[in-house]
Amino acid sequence: MVRVPNAKPIDSPRCDLRLPNAALRYRMTASPRLITRDALGAINVTAWLYRDRRGIEGIQVNPNVPIAELQRVFGPAPTPDAEVGFHSEALAAEWFRIRPDLQVIQIFSERIPCRHMCAPLLQHYYPGVPWYYYYDAGSWVGNRGELLKRAGDILKNTYGL
Numbered sequence: 281m282v283r284v285p286n287a288k289p290i291d292s293p294r295c296d297l298r299l300p301n302a303a304l305r306y307r308m309t310a311s312p313r314l315i316t317r318d319a320l321g322a323i324n325v326t327a328w329l330y331r332d333r334r335g336i337e338g339i340q341v342n343p344n345v346p347i348a349e350l351q352r353v354f355g356p357a358p359t360p361d362a363e364v365g366f367h368s369e370a371l372a373a374e375w376f377r378i379r380p381d382l383q384v385i386q387i388f389s390e391r392i393p394c395r396h397m398c399a400p401l402l403q404h405y406y407p408g409v410p411w412y413y414y415y416d417a418g419s420w421v422g423n424r425g426e427l428l429k430r431a432g433d434i435l436k437n438t439y440g441l
């Protein structure tokens with residue numbers, strides 16, 4: 281059983297736990313399975329709950345395109361986190377953009393959508409849709425500005441992997 285994620289805003293409806301379950305299932309069924317600390321750190325999985333015109337619900341799951349894959353194509357990047365690459369939320373937003381019949385109801389992302397790119401994108405195109413997440417780097421900054429916990433550590437613990 282997955283843990284209940286954090287919500288933003290905090291008084292949002294409860295997260296539909298099929299979303300984090302879908303993200304975990306994606307990791308468990310990938311080949312190789314994406315459950316090492318490195319894989320949990322390099323890849324962010326997002327899962328969006330939507331409803332179609334007939335009222336039928338579905339879940340769309342997207343991983344980011346991790347740096348390793350970009351490195352193979354474009355050469356080395358300067359950071360070991362999923363902060364570069366094509367972000368999962370942007371890929372999901374694009375998937376929904378070309379399917380305007382689908383109504384997005386909840387957005388789960390293992391990490392909170394990044395402040396510079398995904399947050400403004402989601403706020404613009406999906407206003408009022410609540411976010412759910414397990415990891416927020418902003419909650420793990422120490423007194424000297426250092427990062428106390430990385431996403432891989434938090435997700436490993438949260439998923440019980």
Ligand SMILES: [Zn+2]
Nearest residue numbers: 367394397398
């Ligand atoms: Zn992002």
